[in-house]
Amino acid sequence: MASPFLSAIFIAAIVFFISHSVWFLPSQGAEAAAATNAPPNTRLSSPSHRRCTTLVILGKHYTFCAPSAVAKKKGRTLSERLPREGHAETRRPSPAARVSLSERNHPSIRKRLSREPRRVIRRRAATAAHKHPLRRKHPTGGQPLVRIPATSGRHPSGSPRVRPGAAFPPRPVRNNGETLRNDFYEQTCPQVESIIRNKVSEWVTKDPSIAPSLLRLHFHDAISTGNDASILLKDPIRRSTEMYSGFNGGLRGFDVVDDIKLAVEKSCPGIVSCADILTVIARDVTLEMKGPFWFVPFGRKDSFTSFLSDAVEVPNQESDVNILLKQFDAAGLTFSDLAILTGAHSVGKSHCFSFTGAGAGGANPHMNLTYAQALNQRCKAGPLETVFNDDVTPNILDVQFYTNLKQGRVLFKSDDTIYRDNSMTSSLVDAFLSQPGVWDAQFAVSMVKLANSRVIADPNQGEIRRICSVPNNGLIHH
Ligand SMILES: *[C@@H]1O[C@H](CO)[C@@H](O)[C@H](O)[C@H]1NC(C)=O
Secondary structure (H helix, E strand, O other): OOHHHHHHHHHHHHHHHHHOEEEEEEEOHHHHHHOOOOOOOOOEEOOOOOOOEEEEEOOOOEEEEOOOHHHHHOOOOOOEEEEEOOOOEOOOOOHHHHOHHHHHHHHHHHHHHHOOOOOOEEEEOOOOOOOOOOOOOOOOOOOOOEEEOOOOHHHHHHHOOOOOOOOOOOOOHHHHHHHEOOOOOOOOOOOHHHHHHHHHHHHHHOOHHHHHHHHHHHHHHHHOOOOOOHOOOOOOOOOHHHHHHHHHOOOOOOOHHHHHHHHHHHHHHOOHHHHHHHHHHHHHHHHOOOOOOOOOOOOOOOOOOOHHHHHHHHHEEEOOOHHHHHHHOOOOOHHHHHHHHHHHHHOOOOEHOOOOOOOOOOEEEOOHHHHHHHHHHHHHHOOOOOEOOOOOOOOOOOHHHHHHOOOOOOEHHHHHHHHHHOHHHHHHHHHHHHOHHHHHHHHHHHHHHHOOOOOOOOOOOOOOOOOOOOOOOOOOOO
């Protein structure tokens, strides 16, 4: 049932790439960054015969070039120039970096080029967004921008529904962590966790507000399509990847992930996936915020692609408990995980526009009057003003959120609903407050479940990205 429409798009994409000879497209990176608060800091560097794109990661420039005219005839290669002591130096690309167009028929490459029919691609929100650790207001309107007829549904877990006679391979097979191992990198990169730990500590010391943002980044990766680092893939021109969706508005910390990935690559090149790194980052920022420790199982592969429309799987703050439970269920998570993970609103900040303004559909309908008045006062400064999600212990990941919740001192409907509208989640809220230590222990359990949700284990269906924002062959899709 591969529709002629999809085939046409596929062929058009190939023709486009052949005629433009560009792997890393020059971009309006600055505009993209401004629009999303994400830092797709991509710009064009301009030798006329070679189209190059420079990614700026922490002030250092990393340039990726399309092949020269000569190389073009043979099949394309990706070459890379890395800076050294302030000067760009040309280096041979690693074998992993070279992907020839003629290898398009290799099964792993074909996976990358394939796509299931998209259900709906939603309009992205026009505005920059808030820094809420888990959720995001529903994008304005939520009207479908493009509707592609669904020829068949996609299984909620993200695993493929096999279509007879499908022209392209289905989405990668995923599992919920059965293939992961705590000692996965014991032989190949034993120091990976200490590298990440030190880096996270450095970053959080510099800017404590980055900790809840990194936790949120991990959640947004995990909850839509699973832990495959698909949230990190940039596509500054077409804005076709998850990170450009309004559901992912206000995500921050991409530069931190890039920096940590560079440090890991320096010690163990080509070994540790971005999905694994993002998972350890989430654990380590939890420690920085005085939350619990847990062991991280490893072995996730990074996705070849990322689709903006997948971001509809991210919960938003206008949802009631039944919708939230459904979304969690799709990720293999239960009502207890919902009750526990919502406690992450014990840290982080939100923009005033996310709970004030016309309609304010996402605001907590049972808000404590005193609290509401204080918020109104605060938000007179404007819609971009930010407030703490938990104004009692704003930087500590603890059960204070649940005390606030019972007093109506939480910002969002999606918080309030787990206490008001479901007896199972609400009795857990009571339990967290009456039994010290339960929430901390269970937070660790739920975070492991979250991070194991729908991982790609097959090396042919995923890869170890060398740079987290770019697939190794430079092609986002299709
Ligand atoms: C409103 O918040 C205050 C603390 O600021 C608290 O003492 C009070 O009990 C709350 N009201 C309700 C109805 O929970």
